[in-house]
Amino acid sequence: MQKHIAVILGDGIGPEVTQQSLKVLDAVAEKFGHEFSYEYGLMGADAIDKTGNPLPDETLEICRRSDAILFGAIGHPKYDNDPTAKVRPEQGLLRIRKELQLYANIRPINTYASLHHLCPLKPQNLEGVDFIIFRELTGGIYFGNKQKAEDGSSASDSCTYTREEIERIAHLAFHFAQKPERRKKLTLVDKANVLETSRLWRKVVQDIAPQYPDVTVDYMFVDNAAMQIILNPKQFDVVLTENMFGDIISDEASVLSGSLGLLPSASVGTGTVLFEPIHGSYPQAAGKDIANPIGSILSTALMLEYLGMNEEAKLVRKAVEWTLSSKFVTKDIDPLNYYFTSTIGDLISDFVADRIPTDINQLNIELRKSTLI
Ligand SMILES: NC(=O)c1ccc[n+]([C@@H]2O[C@H](COP(=O)([O-])OP(=O)(O)OC[C@H]3O[C@@H](n4cnc5c(N)ncnc54)[C@H](O)[C@@H]3O)[C@@H](O)[C@H]2O)c1
Numbered sequence: 001m002q003k004h005i006a007v008i009l010g011d012g013i014g015p016e017v018t019q020q021s022l023k024v025l026d027a028v029a030e031k032f033g034h035e036f037s038y039e040y041g042l043m044g045a046d047a048i049d050k051t052g053n054p055l056p057d058e059t060l061e062i063c064r065r066s067d068a069i070l071f072g073a074i075g076h077p078k079y080d081n082d083p084t085a086k087v088r089p090e091q092g093l094l095r096i097r098k099e100l101q102l103y104a105n106i107r108p109i110n111t112y113a114s115l116h117h118l119c120p121l122k123p124q125n126l127e128g129v130d131f132i133i134f135r136e137l138t139g140g141i142y143f144g145n146k147q148k149a150e151d152g153s154s155a156s157d158s159c160t161y162t163r164e165e166i167e168r169i170a171h172l173a174f175h176f177a178q179k180p181e182r183r184k185k186l187t188l189v190d191k192a193n194v195l196e197t198s199r200l201w202r203k204v205v206q207d208i209a210p211q212y213p214d215v216t217v218d219y220m221f222v223d224n225a226a227m228q229i230i231l232n233p234k235q236f237d238v239v240l241t242e243n244m245f246g247d248i249i250s251d252e253a254s255v256l257s258g259s260l261g262l263l264p265s266a267s268v269g270t271g272t273v274l275f276e277p278i279h280g281s282y283p284q285a286a287g288k289d290i291a292n293p294i295g296s297i298l299s300t301a302l303m304l305e306y307l308g309m310n311e312e313a314k315l316v317r318k319a320v321e322w323t324l325s326s327k328f329v330t331k332d333i334d335p336l337n338y339y340f341t342s343t344i345g346d347l348i349s350d351f352v353a354d355r356i357p358t359d360i361n362q363l364n365i366e367l368r369k370s371t372l373i
């Protein structure tokens with residue numbers, strides 16, 4: 001198969017983690033006889049520095065003519081620490097989501113036996129945790145009217161949802177809950193005891209639920225959900241929620257996996273689909289070759305599935321699991337004995353391309369040791 005991929009490296013650790021995904025894609029191409037071509041687009045602080053615009057039109061054009069989009073991360077401390085900045089890297093990310101109508105961000109939450117010790121929860125509460133968050137991505141408070149008093153004495157962000165915006169992602173989540181491998185349970189996370197928009201979410205979900213009689217629907221207030229994710233994460237199967245709640249509870253849920261650097265996502269809508277790790281640009285690690293590339297690599301596995309390459313995706317996931325269980329891990333997983341980002345990318349792509357020697361002691365890789373955490 002031939003596929004054309006738009007690549008947006010972005011800022012901070014975005015480029016270094018995405019480079020590992022590209023190595024993995026090249027290994028997949030080698031092993032399965034595919035051809036991937038890449039076209040690079042600018043976004044975020046990098047794009048502001050080079051063009052003055054956090055999302056140049058050219059990037060959108062590149063994305064629209066691609067089969068899929070692979071994105072790293074955006075964000076830079078010089079904007080984070082300047083609340084008065086008018087142009088910000090995050091505007092690029094929000095605009096690409098809106099322009100490409102990427103209305104659902106799908107974030108799977110898995111745990112790995114070899115990483116249970118990283119989570120403050122007891123291992124028995126982590127075994128079998130497997131849920132998926134459907135986060136609405138183009139509406140809500142992120143995109144509502146924003147105002148600031150001229151004298152700086154007050155500000156407001158408004159939260160709006162239309163029935164249609166809720167329906168389209170709710171149908172996606174219900175369909176997903178019906179899949180044979182799912183447990184046919186959908187939990188709507190909202191704040192319907194306070195917010196009018198949340199009451200609309202409940203009403204819409206109640207209205208369409210009868211179309212999915214095999215799916216049990218459960219409603220949970222977001223404050224309780226934040227607690228239940230830690231208390232009893234196994235209860236969740238498919239979680240449906242609005243934009244900001246989904247952003248927050250998915251970072252929280254990454255604690256169950258062991259690191260924010262492990263979590264992938266797919267942003268889907270009406271056109272080209274975008275694949276992105278859920279983490280940000282982690283500026284403290286930029287250029288140090290220490291960030292975990294697995295969130296990006298597992299996003300690439302989701303992309304392969306979306307492109308109809310299921311066997312390929314399965315092999316990438318197997319390679320990831322092999323590195324984790326063999327203790328080939330980055331600093332976030334083991335601060336004392338760790339490997340570089342680029343080494344993990346090499347190992348995962350070598351595994352995919354059958355280049356790992358039977359005796360792993362023959363691997364010529366550098367283990368970093370640190371006495372400092
Ligand atoms: N999708 C995106 O591009 C995206 C997402 C979140 C934040 N951001 C931006 O990123 C910048 C930094 O934000 P932040 O510090 O709140 O969030 P962040 O996700 O960049 O980092 C938070 C913490 O998570 C850990 N972490 C994140 N990614 C990791 C990885 N790959 N490997 C190992 N550890 C990892 C680190 O401990 C880090 O300090 C900001 O400018 C923010 O706006 C962008």
Ligand SMILES: CC(C)[C@H](C(=O)O)[C@@H](O)C(=O)O
Binds near residue numbers: 093094
């Ligand atoms: C950077 C920011 C705009 C973004 C969001 O809040 O959606 C990020 O946190 C994410 O999860 O992709």
Ligand SMILES: [Mg+2]
Binds near residue numbers: 247248251
């Ligand atoms: Mg986020």
